[in-house]
Amino acid sequence: MSTAGQDAPVTLVTGGGSGIGAATVRLLLGRGHRVAITGRGEDRLKAFAAEAGAGDALLLFPGDASDPAAVGAAVDGTVGRFGRLDHVVANAGFSTHDDLANGDPEQWREMLLTNVLGPAVLIRAALPALRAAGGRIVLVGSTAGVKNTPGNFYSVTKFAVSALAENARVLVTGSGVGVTLVSPGRVESPFWDSRGSGGAPDGPIMTSENVAESIVWALAQPAGVEVNSVVLRPSGQVH
Numbered sequence: 001m002s003t004a005g006q007d008a009p010v011t012l013v014t015g016g017g018s019g020i021g022a023a024t025v026r027l028l029l030g031r032g033h034r035v036a037i038t039g040r041g042e043d044r045l046k047a048f049a050a051e052a053g054a055g056d057a058l059l060l061f062p063g064d065a066s067d068p069a070a071v072g073a074a075v076d077g078t079v080g081r082f083g084r085l086d087h088v089v090a091n092a093g094f095s096t097h098d099d100l101a102n103g104d105p106e107q108w109r110e111m112l113l114t115n116v117l118g119p120a121v122l123i124r125a126a127l128p129a130l131r132a133a134g135g136r137i138v139l140v141g142s143t144a145g146v147k148n149t150p151g152n153f154y155s156v157t158k159f160a161v162s163a164l165a166e167n168a169r170v171l172v173t174g175s176g177v178g179v180t181l182v183s184p185g186r187v188e189s190p191f192w193d194s195r196g197s198g199g200a201p202d203g204p205i206m207t208s209e210n211v212a213e214s215i216v217w218a219l220a221q222p223a224g225v226e227v228n229s230v231v232l233r234p235s236g237q238v239h
């Protein structure tokens with residue numbers, strides 16, 4: 001059952017049914033936000049909603065983050081139901097876990113659309129409501145968007161997310177909308193399930209909750225202050 005009031009902040013999280021997105025949603029709900037989430041897998045969203053037990057404080061919008069119509073419907077549906085939109089978290093994304101020498105270009109196409117076009121489409125759809133609210137945009141990049149690794153097209157998409165964060169910031173900052181790029185290192189999540197050898201590589205790794213804390217901290221900055229970039233790695237991760 002919802003405990004959020006009618007004036008509680010409203011946040012839309014893409015890919016909010018698992019991993020970093022789901023951890024962020026749990027934190028936000030715990031702080032009294034009303035939240036909307038997207039994802040392609042409707043069953044995954046429903047299972048998460050049942051587990052979160054947030055009642056009418058959590059809206060589900062199954063759909064593809066790179067589809068402008070689906071993203072527009074999620075934004076409009078959120079504003080229609082909750083009356084406002086204060087924050088968006090462009091979190092949906094994935095890696096093909098391959099390299100330029102051996103990967104499948106069709107999978108790269110889908111990854112490029114999800115990881116790069118998706119956040120751009122979200123910003124475009126949400127801007128009128130965010131401007132009205134003086135809201136915030138968080139883009140989930142990656143340390144793969146800070147340092148190159150060999151032949152990694154995922155890394156190319158995350159460099160593009162880093163660029164998108166800065167060019168969105170200079171577009172909107174005068175209108176009172178803040179932009180934050182959160183660039184995590186390795187995180188234990190379903191992100192690694194599609195990796196051929198199974199699971200995350202050996203080495204230091206964070207939890208989704210560790211990253212969610214930074215996202216929510218960025219959203220909670222006082223009016224007039226914006227954190228523009230957070231890079232966080234598990235201690236011991238070199239690149």
Ligand SMILES: NC(=O)c1ccc[n+]([C@@H]2O[C@H](COP(=O)([O-])OP(=O)(O)OC[C@H]3O[C@@H](n4cnc5c(N)ncnc54)[C@H](OP(=O)(O)O)[C@@H]3O)[C@@H](O)[C@H]2O)c1
Nearest residue numbers: 015018019020039040041064065092093142186187189191
């Ligand atoms: N895990 C890491 O080590 C790591 C490190 C740095 C950055 N990141 C980034 O963090 C973000 C979240 O990843 P995660 O680690 O939390 O992995 P995750 O659990 O796999 O979360 C990704 C979420 O995005 C959704 N998604 C994927 N493609 C989508 C699409 N086209 N349209 C709508 N939703 C889509 C997935 O749901 P559906 O499949 O049901 O659509 C899933 O809920 C991603 O942008 C990822 O690149 C992850």
